[in-house]
Amino acid sequence: MCGIAGVVYKDKKLHPVGDALTKMLDALQHRGSDSAGFALYGGLGLDENEYLLNIVVKEKPGLLEKVKETVNQASPIKTEEIIPSVENYKIFRCRVTLNSFSELKTMITAIDAVEDVVVLSGAHSFEMIKDVGLVKDIAQRYDTYSKMGTHGIGHIRFSTESIVDRYHAHPFQSYIIPDITVVHNGQITNYWKIRDPLERKGHVFETTNDTECIVHYIADKLSQDYPLEEALEQSVKDMDGPFSYIVGTPHGVGIAKDQLGLRPGVMAENDEVFAIASEEVSLREVVDTREIDQISPGEVRAYTI
Amino acid sequence: MQEFTIDAGGQPPREVNRTLKEKASKYKKIVIENPNAAHYLVAGLTEPIDVEIAGSAGYFAATMIHGARVHIQGNAGWFPADNMTEGEVIIEGSAGDGVGQGIYDGTVVVKKNVGSRTGMIMKNGTIIVGGNSGFMNGMFMMGGRIIVLGDIAKDAGESMMGGTIYVGGEIESLGKNAKVKELEAQELDELRELLTSYGFQLEEAQYQKFRKIVPWSKEPFYGKETEEG
Numbered sequence: 001m002c003g004i005a006g007v008v009y010k011d012k013k014l015h016p017v018g019d020a021l022t023k024m025l026d027a028l029q030h031r032g033s034d035s036a037g038f039a040l041y042g043g044l045g046l047d048e049n050e051y052l053l054n055i056v057v058k059e060k061p062g063l064l065e066k067v068k069e070t071v072n073q074a075s076p077i078k079t080e081e082i083i084p085s086v087e088n089y090k091i092f093r094c095r096v097t098l099n100s101f102s103e104l105k106t107m108i109t110a111i112d113a114v115e116d117v118v119v120l121s122g123a124h125s126f127e128m129i130k131d132v133g134l135v136k137d138i139a140q141r142y143d144t145y146s147k148m149g150t151h152g153i154g155h156i157r158f159s160t161e162s163i164v165d166r167y168h169a170h171p172f173q174s175y176i177i178p179d180i181t182v183v184h185n186g187q188i189t190n191y192w193k194i195r196d197p198l199e200r201k202g203h204v205f206e207t208t209n210d211t212e213c214i215v216h217y218i219a220d221k222l223s224q225d226y227p228l229e230e231a232l233e234q235s236v237k238d239m240d241g242p243f244s245y246i247v248g249t250p251h252g253v254g255i256a257k258d259q260l261g262l263r264p265g266v267m268a269e270n271d272e273v274f275a276i277a278s279e280e281v282s283l284r285e286v287v288d289t290r291e292i293d294q295i296s297p298g299e300v301r302a303y304t305i
Numbered sequence: 306m307q308e309f310t311i312d313a314g315g316q317p318p319r320e321v322n323r324t325l326k327e328k329a330s331k332y333k334k335i336v337i338e339n340p341n342a343a344h345y346l347v348a349g350l351t352e353p354i355d356v357e358i359a360g361s362a363g364y365f366a367a368t369m370i371h372g373a374r375v376h377i378q379g380n381a382g383w384f385p386a387d388n389m390t391e392g393e394v395i396i397e398g399s400a401g402d403g404v405g406q407g408i409y410d411g412t413v414v415v416k417k418n419v420g421s422r423t424g425m426i427m428k429n430g431t432i433i434v435g436g437n438s439g440f441m442n443g444m445f446m447m448g449g450r451i452i453v454l455g456d457i458a459k460d461a462g463e464s465m466m467g468g469t470i471y472v473g474g475e476i477e478s479l480g481k482n483a484k485v486k487e488l489e490a491q492e493l494d495e496l497r498e499l500l501t502s503y504g505f506q507l508e509e510a511q512y513q514k515f516r517k518i519v520p521w522s523k524e525p526f527y528g529k530e531t532e533e534g
Contacts, residue, residue, distance in 0.1 A: 264382075264402075266401070284361070290361065290380060292398070297439065
C-alpha cells in the first residue's frame with residue numbers, strides 16, 4: 001500500500017515540521033512497516049554552495065575512514081556526525097562546500113563506488129531522513145521531533161518489487177536540479193517508456209525502482225522551467241499504472257494521482273497549513289477541520305511558498 | 306438500557322467492533338467517540354440499532370451491515386456501506402471512492418461530495434449524494450438508484466446493466482452503455498419525497514433540472530446490441 005504525506009506552512013516561517021510529519025506518518029503506519037522517510041525543507045540553514053551528505057556505511061573496520069578520505073578528496077569535510085542505525089549500519093553525515101551544484105553528483109558517484117557504502121542524499125535546502133522499520137523508531141533515532149522547517153514530505157513503505165533497505169526507502173532524490181524529492185504510493189507500469197528518454201538525455205538511474213523514475217522525470221521537467229503544477233499534469237498524461245505521489249521542492253509540495261484514481265489522496269488546508277496525505281487520519285494531525293478534499297483521478301494539487 | 310458510548314481513542318478497530326457487537330443486542334443506540342478516521346468501524350453489524358460515529362470514519366465504514374442505522378458526523382474514506390444488505394448509512398461530510406459499492410439494499414446518504422465509482426456493482430438500494438460525484442459513477446451497476454444533486458464527472462454509468470442514476474447538475478460525459486432520459490412525473494414525486502425526508506431543501510426549479518442515466522441496452526456484451534426503450 002504505502003502511505004504518503006506532505007505539509008506546507010503558508011507563512012514561510014520555521015515550524016516543527018519534523019514533529020508534524022512524524023505524527024502524520026505514524027497515523028498511516030498501518031499502510032506499511034518496511035521503512036519510513038522524510039524530506040524536511042527550509043531548516044538546514046546552509047551557506048551558499050554548502051551541501052549536507054547523508055551516507056549509509058556498513059560497520060566494517062576502516063570503511064568510515066575510506067569514506068571520509070573519498071569525501072575529502074573532492075572537498076574538505078567541514079562538520080561531521082555519526083548516527084547509529086540498525087542491522088550493522090550507521091549513517092555518516094557531513095557538510096562540504098562545492099564550487100557549484102554540478103560537482104555534487106560527481107562526488108556522490110565517487111562515494112557510491114566504495115563497497116558497502118551508498119549516499120542517501122546530497123542536499124542544500126532539505127534534510128533527508130530515511131531508514132528501515134517503524135516511523136516512531138526512526139523518529140527517535142534521528143530526533144525528527146525537534147526538526148524545524150517550512151515544509152516537508154514523508155513516506156511509510158509497504159514494498160512491492162524492490163528490496164527493503166535504507167536506499168530504497170522513500171523519499172528518492174534526483175540530482176538533475178537541486179533538492180527535488182519524491183514519495184510514492186503505487187506502481188508505474190510503463191516504467192521503461194518513461195526511463196528510456198530520460199537516460200538518452202544523460203540522466204543517471206541508480207536503481208530499477210519506479211519512484212526514482214518519477215523523481216528524475218519531475219526534475220527533468222522542472223529543469224526545463226515547467227511550473228510544478230504543469231510538470232505534475234504532464235506526468236499524469238505520460239505515466240501509466242496505479243499511483244499517487246508527492247513531490248518536494250525548495251519552494252513547496254505537490255501531489256499527482258493516476259487517471260483511474262487507483263491510489264488514494266486527500267487534502268485539507270486552513271489559513272496556516274496546506275496538507276496532503278493518503279488518508280484523512282493523517283491530515284487530522286495537522287489541520288483541525290472536517291473539510292477534506294478527495295483528490296480526483298488524474299488531478300494534481302500543488303502549493304508553493 | 307438505551308444508549309452506550311464507546312471511546313475508540315487508542316483502540317484498534319477490531320476491539321471497537323468487538324465491543325460494539327457485544328453491546329448491540331442490549332442497547333438501542335451506540336455512540337462511537339474519538340473515531341479519528343479509523344478503518345472498518347461498524348463492519349458486519351447485523352443488529353438493527355442506531356450507531357453514531359462522532360467524527361470521521363476511514364475505509365469500509367459500516368461495510369456488510371444488515372439493518373443498522375449508522376450516522377457518521379464527519380467524513381468517510383473509501384467504500385463506506387460496501388456490500389450493505391439492509392439499513393441506512395448517513396455521512397454528514399464528504400466521502401471517498403466506492404460509496405455504496407455492491408450494496409444489495411438499504412440507503413446511503415452523503416451530504417457533500419463523493420469520489421469515484423460510487424455505487425459500483427450495486428444490486429439494489431439507494432445512494433444519495435448531496436454534492437458532486439467523481440467519475441465512473443454507477444460503474445457496472447445492476448439495479449437500485451443513485452441520486453446526485455450536483456455535477457457528475459466523466460464516464461457516468463460506465464457499463465451499467467440496470468438501475469437509474471438521477472443527476473441534478475451537469476453530466477460531464479457518459480460511460481459505455483449509458484444514455485440520458487427525461488424523468489417521468491412519478492419519479493419526480495418520488496425524488497421530492499425521498500430528498501425532503503433526508504433534509505435536502507431543493508427549489509422546484511432544481512427538481513425540474515433532474516435527468517436520469519439508464520442503460521442503453523440490457524445485454525450490451527452477450528446479447529444483441531439493441532437499445533431498450
